[in-house]
Amino acid sequence: xxxxxxxxxxxxxxxxxxxxxxxxxxxxxxxxxxxxxxxxxxxxxxxxxxxxxxxxxxxxxxxxxxxxxxxxxxxxxxxxxxxxxxxxxxxxxxxxxxxxxxxxxxxxxxxxxxxxxxxxxxxxxx
Numbered sequence: 647x648x649x650x651x652x653x654x655x656x657x658x659x660x661x662x663x664x665x666x667x668x669x670x671x672x673x674x675x676x677x678x679x680x681x682x683x684x685x686x687x688x689x690x691x692x693x694x695x696x697x698x699x700x701x702x703x704x705x706x707x708x709x710x711x712x713x714x715x716x717x718x719x720x721x722x723x724x725x726x727x728x729x730x731x732x733x734x735x736x737x738x739x740x741x742x743x744x745x746x747x748x749x750x751x752x753x754x755x756x757x758x759x760x761x762x763x764x765x766x767x768x769x770x771x772x
Contacts, residue, residue, distance in 0.1 A: 647680040648721045652759065657727055663758045664725040670753040676734055677723045677747040684744070687716040710744060711766055717744055729760035736765050 650670055657663030670676070685707075692700065707718035718724075726734060726747075733753050736745040745766065753759065 647683065648677050648723050649675050652722065654722050654725050657758055659727040659729070659758065659760065662725050663727045663760075664722055665758050666753050666755055669755045670749045672749050672751050674749045675737070675746050676749060676759070677719075679742050679744040679746070680720070683720045685716075685718040685720070686710075686713060686744075687718065689715070692716050708763070708766060712744060723747070726759045726761050728763045730762055732759075732761035732765075733757065734759050734761040 651667040652664050653667055654662050655665050687703065689709075692703065695703070703716050703718050706724040707716055709715075710717045726732075733750050734747050735750040737748045738745055740746050747761070
């Protein structure tokens with residue numbers, strides 16, 4: 647579940663991006679896993695999906711290094727774009743199905759939220 651006030655807008659990085667509507671202090675929790683809303687898909691089930699279904703999950707979701715399952719968030723967190731030095735990172739101090747996301751530094755209102763995708767998915771293809 648997205649825990650901050652943010653909106654989806656056109657991005658100079660890639661298509662659409664997620665932008666902070668208000669300033670976000672460093673360390674603020676941005677997102678956390680929400681059972682019953684976010685989908686955790688085991689690899690055996692993933693393999694039974696149509697190619698279109700697989701492509702959707704791989705574009706908007708990821709193969710989690712933590713759980714070993716494919717993860718698809720129900721909300722707009724999926725619009726966070728990749729950056730090698732993202733302003734959002736995983737909080738590995740919390741043991742949950744998926745690691746929560748936190749602000750890696752102070753984020754200004756209007757700034758696009760970015761994350762290094764390899765923080766959570768070794769197999770991601772940009």
